Amino acid sequence: xxGKICYPDTASAQKFLDRALTSQELADEWLGGREWSVRxxxxxxxxxxxxxxxxxxxA
Ligand SMILES: [Zn+2]
Numbered sequence: 001x002x003g004k005i006c007y008p009d010t011a012s013a014q015k016f017l018d019r020a021l022t023s024q025e026l027a028d029e030w031l032g033g034r035e036w037s038v039r040x041x042x043x044x045x046x047x048x049x050x051x052x053x054x055x056x057x058x059a
Contacts, residue, residue: 004054005030005054005055006047006050006052006053006054007044007052007053007054007055008052008053009053010044010053012053013044013053013054013055014044016030016055017044017055030055043055043056044056
């Protein structure tokens with residue numbers, strides 16, 4: 001809901017993850033200001049609503 005980003009495939013999502021790991025600004029945008037750690041668990045999942053891929057920082 002809040003600024004959720006959609007990716008058409010896992011490659012696109014993975015590309016974002018790679019960039020987020022090296023960009024604090026991008027990470028902040030993704031996590032909405034929450035604390036960021038490169039060790040934080042990162043997952044991508046297929047959305048049942050739009051059929052695209054979303055990222056989550058939660059397990
Ligand atoms: Zn969706």
